[in-house]
Amino acid sequence: MTLHAKEDAAFSPAADGTGLDNLATLIRDTARMTIGAKAVALVIEAEGAQDLGSLALTTEGALGQATYEFCIGSDRVMCRAPNSDTTRRSFRQTQVQAISTGTMMLSVPLARLGETGAGAIAFAFDQTGWQADQTIAACTNFALIAEALWLSHFAMAGLNLEVDSLTDRAARLLRIAEIDALTQLENSASFEDKARAMLASGAENAAFIMLDIDRFKLVNDLYGHQFGDAYLKTVAKAISAAFPKGSIVGRLGGDEFAVLTPLPPGGRAYLDGLLSRCRSGIQRATVLLGKPDVGHVSIGACQYPDHGRRYSTLYNNADAALYAAKDLGRSISTIFNPLQHDRYNDTEVGKQFLAAVQRDDITPYFQPIVDLYSGRCAGFEVLARWRDSSGRNLSPAEFSMIFRDHTLAEKMTRTIMHRAFGDYARHVTTKDRLRLALNVTFFDLMNPEFVFEVQTAVTENKFDWSLLTIEVTEQTMLGEQTGQIFRSLNELRARGAKVALDDFGTGYGGLRHLAHWPVDILKVDKFFIDGLASGSRDTAVLEALICMCQKLDYEVVAEGIETTEQIAALRDMGCQFGQGFVFDRPLAGEDLIERRNVYGIG
Known part of the structure; x- marks a missing residue:
């Protein structure tokens, strides 16, 4: 029996369907509400079947086919079916794999089918929203639902169960599938469905609100995941209590929440009051957790219909307001203002960025890295600059939202990488042995094809691998979950590149992991350099940090040096x-030819 999904995601049964159409519909709805997968493949080999495919449920198209092939993968083994002379596939373990299209594949075995058969279910997800632990847990829970539905269907054939019983069971399962297991709020897919329904029902005025817990990762690292879960549940309850009846409250994922709430006509003042009530409610509730650095949230909001009528528009505008709140210092509430916040709108900025790439307005600049003992220029860090319509060069801090989208972030890296290698090849001779340090993102390193793309750029420009440094932030290292980031870095190191840990000291978790990370160079954040003028304690911290790096055999690069006194102090410490x-x-690329080879060091 083969069931296929049409483009509208409505499954249709084969002509000889015997109730599997109901099963397919339930699986479709449950999968969509639970996890929002881009494609689903379900394979169950019923006992006694002569070939694989007693039930093969997959999404149409290339991604559906890829998901199906991943589900039945070549490493599955054949085993003897119980009480039978036939063989069937054995689906024994959960598998996760990133593929080159920016998609994550996850396959979960159906382990509780008993003598009715064997099978697995596989999902495809966009890598942008991939959160390993949460996604694997959600898919495992969904596998339990799929097993229950299959067993219900199998039993129904023999027991002739009433359709109403199956419908009631499905309704309960669907409601379970709508709820975020940790917070008991609507999950992301359910929130979107209900919000769209509310907007389509003729609501006159409403507010779309997005909330993000400030520095949640720091809290998680300091106090552990168990406390982090308790913190999320406390915040979720406080948010629900702050908004009136009829509001839709959901957890979008991680530490991000959303609310769609009705407003009275001209409700701006009312909305301000709601946001203030929500913030104070969260602060009161989290006091009971007994930790000093919790209870702070950033909030962005927009109004329907003033700031948009479509769900996607409201989402983007609330998200832009949230991003503006974070940019203004966090722990504040901001209501969308198109004149001020369009630069935070991912969709709008994405369009402008792609146009800038076409115009060659995305360019590399080269900041000299200097030997503090000899004054000799040892190389350059490559920095991205975006030339706007007025001719002003924007720094990454002014277009940081680009790095929230995996497609745009990877395009930025590749654009800067190819142009930087080209500028270097034209204006720097190999005999100078000047290193080139490229900044890369989490998305770059999660892409298995990234190392090959760097290899291509190095080969095309006849660049020496031993002169290449790959700079990675501490936050990227702390976000490692699947092993792909370390695999990418180790492959680059195997070719001769060095890896630099950038902004060290800003991630709050680096010391306990540092000795195990694939790192050759430590870049000490400007925060520590500025502290040299503050007194002996700050100086002692920096000196201890440099001493530790020397014992670990790391090179040390101090960032943000602004005075000759800082040069002398760092040199005395061994930096x-x-x-x-x-x-x-x-320096712009064309200025490399007139660069200084030696700098004054006081």
Whole structure:
């Protein structure tokens, strides 16, 4: 029996269907409400079947076919079916794999089918929303639902159960599938469905609100995941209590929540009051957790219909307001203002970015890295710049939302990488042995094809691998969950590149992991360099940090040096390399030919 999904995701049964159409519909609805997968493949080999495919449920198209092939993968083994002379496939373990299209595949065995058969269910997800632990848990729970539905169907054939009983069971399962297991709020897919329904029902005025817990990852790292879960549940209850009856409250994922709530006509003042009530309610509720650095949230909101009528528009505008709140210092509420917040709108900025790439307005700049003992230029860090319509060069801090989208982030890296190698090849001779440090993102390293793309750029420009440094932030290292990031870094190191840990000291979790990370160079954040003027304690911390790096055999590069006094202090501590405005501002590619080879070091 083969069931196929049409483009509208409505499954249709084969002509000889015997109730599997109901089963397919239930599985479709439950999968969509639970996890929002891009494609689903379900394979069950019923006992006594002569070939694989007693039930093969998959989404049409290339992604559906890829998901099906991943589900039945070549590493599945054949085994003897119980009480039978036939053989069937054995689906024994959960598998996760990233593929080159920016998609994550996850396959979960159906382990509770007993003598009725054997099978597995596989899902395809966009890598942007991939959260390993949560997604695997959600898919495992869904596998239990699929097993229950199959067993119900199998039993129904023999017991002639009433259709109403199956419908009631399905309704209960669907409601379970709508709820976020941790917080008991609507999950992301259910929130979107109910919000769309509310907007389509003729609501006159409403507010779309997005909330993000400030520095939640820090709290999780400091106090552990068990406390983090308790924190999320406390915040969820406080949010629900803050909004009136008829509001839809959901957890979008991680530490992000959303609310759609009715407003009275001209309800801006009312909305301000709701947001204030929500923030104070969260602060009161989290006091009971007994930790000093919890209870702070950033909030972004927009109004329907003033700021949009479609769900996607309201979502983007509330998200832009939320991003503006974070940019303004966090722990505040911001209501969308198109004149101020369009630059935070992912969709709008994405369009502008792609146009800028076409116009060659995305360019690399080169900041010298200097030997603090000799004053010799040792290399350059490549920095991205975006030339706007007025001719001003924007720094990454002004277009940081680009790095929230995996497609745009990867395109930025590749654009800068190819142009930087080209500028270097034209204006720097190999005999100078000047290193080139490229900044890469989480999305780059999660893509298994990234190393090959760097290899291509290196080969095309006849660049020496031993002169290449890959810079990775501490937050990227802390976000490692699947092993792909470390695999990418180790492959790059195997080719001769070095790996630098950037902004060290800002991630709050690096010391306990540092010795195990694939790192060659530590870049000390400007925060520590600025502290040199603050007194002996700050100096002692920096000196201890440099000493630790020396014992771990790491090179040390100090960032943000602005005075000759800082150069002297760092040199006395044993720090060999540094960069900052005291030496030079970042240079355009064409200025490399007139660069200074030696800088004054006081």
